[in-house]
Structure formats: C-alpha cells, structure tokens
Amino acid sequence: MVTQSGKPAPDTTRRSERSRRAIYDAALALVAEVGYPRTTIEGIAARAGVGKQTIYRWWGSKADVLLEAFLDLSHEASREAGEDFAIPDTGDLAADIKAVLRATVDQLTDPRFDAPSRALAAEGVVNEEVGRRFMTQLMEPSLQLYVDRLRAAQRAGQVRPEVDPRIALEFFISPLAQRWLQYTGPISYEYTDTLVDYALYGLAPR
C-alpha cells in the first residue's frame, strides 16, 4: 500500500505491537523504580514515548496495564525456558515438581522479574483489589497446573485420594513465596528439592 505522498504507509499492526511492547517495558521499569502508588499512566506513556491516549485506548487503568505487562513477562520467561504451560508428567511426581520449582527459583532470582514483581506484590498486600486481581489473573492459572498434576498423581496412586490438591500445592509454592517476599530464608534448588521430599513423604516417621 502506498500513500498519496508516495511513501509506504506504516504497518499499523507492527507499530501497535511495538507500542504495546514499549508500554509493557515502561510500566515494569517504572513500577520497579518508584513503586505502584507513584506509577501513573502519564509516566508510563512518557517513558514509552507514546501519547497517554494510546494507553487509554487499550487499557482502563494502570492496574490493567501492569497486570498485562506481568502476564506478558511470565509468558516470555516460560517461552525462553522452553516450558509448555503445564507441569510435565513423566510418571515421577517428585522429579516433575522439583523441575518446575527449580524454574521458579530461576524466575524469582531474575532481576527482570524480581523488582517489578515485588512492587506489584507489595501493593497487593495493602490494596485488596489489586491483591485479588494479582492472585486471580497472575497466580491462579499457575496454581491450577499444580492441581492438574496432583490430580493425575492421585489417579496414578502416588498421592492419597483424600488429599485436597488445592491445599497440597501450597506446600510447594508457599514456603518459597514467603522466603522470597519476607526473607524467611535463602532460596536454592536444594531447598525446593527438600520441600518436595518433605511434602510427599511427611515429617512423621513411616
């Protein structure tokens, strides 16, 4: 397509995609630097080099922009790690969960992820609406993967049938989350491997 001036028209899809990515990057960088309360649509727009109307055309609020930017960041991290959006099922439950938790350790210690995630998580602690959206939109889909994998393990006789997978999965993710959020201890592969062994076989003697 050629415009009246003879120059090729900008490819609006590609331009939109470029703007969208610039907005995500700006939103994540800004929230990491100044925190959630001081992050504004205007600030994101200025940093991304777009008009603020561009942002308002696509998103209703800064919470919307940030949640989408985080979803995109998580998906990109998964793609880079070559992960499917599922927990592997090799038949060895302990090995499968250990592999996923090791990838989570890598993500939590990745600076691209750490600072913006802390900013959003901190806001969620004191702002219930943001906290619940963070949970529903960012965390719940991942938690559901653990539910699915634990249900498969129940069918295979590797997890007791009376165990509620929605509670059981918290033994894998909550201690790691608390160490990350509240500095309750160091984060390592050895640590998450230990969590899996303790959770599956219990603390009491067999």
Place this chain on the structure above:
Amino acid sequence: MVTQSGKPAPDTTRRSERSRRAIYDAALALVAEVGYPRTTIEGIAARAGVGKQTIYRWWGSKADVLLEAFLDLSHEASREAGEDFAIPDTGDLAADIKAVLRATVDQLTDPRFDAPSRALAAEGVVNEEVGRRFMTQLMEPSLQLYVDRLRAAQRAGQVRPEVDPRIALEFFISPLAQRWLQYTGPISYEYTDTLVDYALYGLAPR
C-alpha cells in the same frame, strides 16, 4: 516528693509509660491509614500528643518505633490469649501445632493486627532493610519456637530425625502467611488443621 510550689511532682515513670503507649498506638494507627512511606516521626508525635523530640529521645527512626510497636502488640495479644512464649508440649505434636496455628488465625483476622501488619509487611517486600528487620526482630523469635517444638518431637520419635526443623516449620506457617498476604485462599481453623495433618503424614500413600 514535693516540689517547691507544693504540688506533687509528676510520676515520670508513669508519664513515660503513658507516652510510650500513646506513641505505639499512634504509630500503628498511622501506618495502617497512610502506609509506611507516608508515616513520619512528626505525624506519630502529633497524633500521640507528644513532642517529636520525645520520640527521637527513645528511638532512632520510624522503623525502630514501628518495630517496637509491633513487638508490643504481639506480646499483648499473647498475654490476652493467655499464651506463654512457647508452643505447648502435651506430647501430641499435631494437637499442639494446631492450637498455635488457630491462635495465629485469630491474630491474622483481628483488625487491630491486620492493617498495621499489612503496611509493614508490604514495605518489607520492596525495602529489603525493613523486610530483614521485620523478619529478624518480629518473625524469627516465633519461628524459633517451632524449631524447639519440632526438635522435642524428634527426640520423642514423632518427627523423622533427618528432617530439618527450620524447613519443616514452613509447612505450618508459610501457606497461612501466603493466604493472608496474597489472598491465595480463605483462612480458617479447618484449613490450618489440614495443613498440620498433611505436613506430618505427607501427601504420598503410607
């Protein structure tokens, strides 16, 4: 003691104690209302009805005031609940841990505790120095009680000798902490009882 004017001198110890309590109350109320970053020594002083020099005489920073106010709040809550600063040892590990976690559920759902604790926890997520002080001064002493109780259970043959109590205790406290901080699920006695049963006996069949 009688002053030159003939009036009794103020009891400075009692007055100090009253000021200290007013400062704690003001600090907790203020941080709950405006958050950690906007809480100032000046604001605490004004609300407590004391001069800011009174605060600076006793504490070096707002973090110091807040941490002490929280320590005091926790101790008061324990006194009200008639708790010793230890986890009971009736010989029944599951029952003892369940009792302590039920008291924690009560504390987390107590509005006096909830809002100021969230404000301090949120700051700790994005401010590593505050987070680590929160952990070391407020949380670690409680965690040590779990370590002690689990070691006693190891001596009694109720916990496998190779289990690290410092990691094992996270199965009791971290899922509950994450539900409170990140809205990953509802908080109830039934839930914490279930955590204890799963943690002790594991997810895999026996």
